[in-house]
Amino acid sequence: MSVLEADDNDSPAQTFTSEDGVPNARGRVLGGSSMIYIGIYSRADEDFYMNSGINWDMNVVNKSYEWVEETIVFQPNLTAWQSAMKEALLESGIGPDNGFSFDHINGAKIVGSTFDSMGTRHAAVELLNKAESKNLRVAIYATVERVIFSTNSSGLSAVGVVYRDSNGKSHHVQVRAKGEVILSAGAIGSTQLLLLSGVGPRQYLSSLNITVVDDQPFVGQFMYDNPRNGINFVPPFPLREWGSQVAGITKDFYIESLFGIIPFFSPLSPLLFPDPSPPVNFSVLSILEKISRTFSTGSLQLASPTDVKVSPIVRFNYFANPVDLANCVNAIRNIGVMLRTSAMDQYKFQDQLGKKYFKFVGRSLPDDLSDNESMETFCRKTLTTMWHFCGGSVVGKVVDENFKVVRINALRVVDGSTLTTSPGTNPQATLLMLGRYVGLKIQEERMS
Ligand SMILES: Cc1cc2nc3c(=O)[nH]c(=O)nc-3n(C[C@H](O)[C@H](O)[C@H](O)COP(=O)(O)OP(=O)(O)OC[C@H]3O[C@@H](n4cnc5c(N)ncnc54)[C@H](O)[C@@H]3O)c2cc1C
Structure with a gap:
């Protein structure tokens, strides 16, 4: 099973490198990044509901999660490696053991997965089957x-x-009476579309000769991506599985594992192993951490003022805020402790003198986990992404708490671009919930 195929125009993934120099990707297919993603499903944490600028109707939030979960989310069967991961998390002090849970709560847990027990991917696109089909027209390659x-x-x-x-023919679609345009093109795509449509900072748009429809200074601002760091090692025996099933959660960071066979020539390898990859296909175990929410923010600018297919220029300013770097150091320190637990013993090689060691791929951890300077260097040198970028058209600045673009009638944005703060965990569950949530709210509005 591969996550990404080659990045040409037919690929379901559109890769890009942010100005920070970090390779990244987004889905370019019906169903969005849920069609190429790793499948971890975890509901947002409490902080998200408190600090996202929205007065959430929690009854509708929960109903919306359930609507998604009954169709495309499964409980994974833990592999031996993932059981060992959970043991190592608990031994390293990340507890209690919360068993299987969709909730993002402190401790170690088994996550939901959008892969079923046969390893088949389920994704956002399947939720279309729940729609009233006579009310729906879907255009693909559009x-x-x-x-x-x-x-x-x-x-x-x-x-x-x-x-x-796909034949290059242009189509105009008019909204019906009382209808509206809802952009759900993702953090990068929706923000790019607003700018290309003339909704953005006046001076900036004018400098690109884009006719200004509405002067909105915050379109393209407050973009953020949670940095991912970690270690990768080859196990002493081959692996057949692939995926990620367990998470260790603290307030400031969480730890999970990716495991499986990574084809070296897959575009996924530089995303996972920027520092440096071995030139063969290999089984690899990764222990990764992601800080829960980032205080560093960046921005998006158009690379082309006319062509939507040209990926915009994005900068996330990873670690610009020292709190983010400190959280990374703490998380990496925890991974160091995990590597020393008995649960990890079986994943070590043994030399002729009986000494056990990990066969790392790329950078290994600093020997002295208490040395802040070398830990910070490790964070900077192994920086990559978990592809969880959000922002650009955030609530309270570009859209109101009903996700309506301020000052413009009949235009909403409903996707990751609107989130003022990360869900604290992997964002897909929250974004799938958001789609249903806003749908139910629109229904309510129309009924009343
Ligand atoms: C490789 C990878 C692995 C990931 N793993 C996980 C994971 O395990 N768990 C998790 O929770 N999250 C994961 N994520 C993140 C998650 O998938 C995203 O956060 C989420 O899908 C974002 O949802 P969205 O609706 O905001 O945008 P997207 O999913 O990006 O959807 C945007 C859609 O809009 C379309 N679009 C964009 N521009 C246009 C245009 N101009 N015209 C027409 N259509 C357009 C795109 O083709 C796409 O279909 C992963 C992401 C990636 C890339």
Whole structure:
């Protein structure tokens, strides 16, 4: 099973490198990144509901999660490696053992997965089957180029979109009476579409000769991505499985593992092993950490003022805020403690003198885990991404708490671009919930 295929125009993944120099990727297929992702499903933590700028209706939040979970989420059968991971987490002090749970709570737990017991991927696209099909028309190979606006007595309104099909033919889609345009093109895609449509900072848009429809200074601001760091090692025996099933959660960071066979020539290898990869296909175990939420933020700018297919320029400013670096150091220190637990013993090689050791791929941990300077260097040198970037069109700045673009009628943004803060965990569960949540709220609005 491979996560990403080659990055050409037919690939389900569109790769990009942020200005921070970190290779990254996003889904370019119906179902978005859920079609290429690793499948970890975990609901947002408490902090998210408190600090996301939205007065959440928790009853609808829970109903929305359940709506997703009954269709595409499964309890994984723990592999031997993942059981050992959980033991190592507990031995290293990350407890209690919370068993299998969708909730992001402190301790060690088995996560939900969007892969079933046969290893088949389930994803956002399947949720379309739950729709009233007579009310739905789905266009695939359709690239939206911009939103169309009109001004009348009720002010500025979105009235449709222009999209181009795979033959290069342009199509105009008008919204119906009382309808609206909802952008769900992801943190990068929706923010890019707003800018290309003339919704953004006046001076910036004018400098690109884009007609300004509405001066919105915060479009493209507050982008963030949680840095990922960790270690990779080859086990002394071959592995057949692939995936990630266990998480160790603290307030500031969480730890999980990726395991399986990584084809060296897959575009996934530089994403996972920027520092440096061995030139063969290999089984590898990775113990990774991600800080729960980042205090460093960056921005997005257009690389082309006319062509939506050109990936924008994104900078996340990883570790610009010292708190992020300190959280990384603490998390890596915890991984160091995990490596010394008895649960990890069986994953070591043994030399002729009986000395046990890990066969690391790439950088190994500093010997002295208490030396802050070398731990910080480790964080900087092994920096990569978990692909959890969000922001760019955030609540309270670009959209209101009903996800409506401020000052513009009939235009919403509903995806990761709107999140003011990370869900504290892997974002997919929260974003799937968000789609359903806003859908139910729109229904409520229309009924009343
Ligand atoms: C390799 C990888 C592994 C990941 N693993 C996990 C994981 O295990 N667990 C987890 O919780 N999260 C994971 N994530 C993150 C998660 O998948 C994303 O956070 C989430 O999918 C973002 O959802 P979204 O709706 O904001 O955007 P996306 O999922 O990016 O969806 C945006 C959609 O809009 C489309 N689009 C963009 N621009 C246009 C346009 N101009 N016209 C038409 N369509 C357009 C795209 O093709 C895509 O279908 C992973 C991501 C990646 C890339």
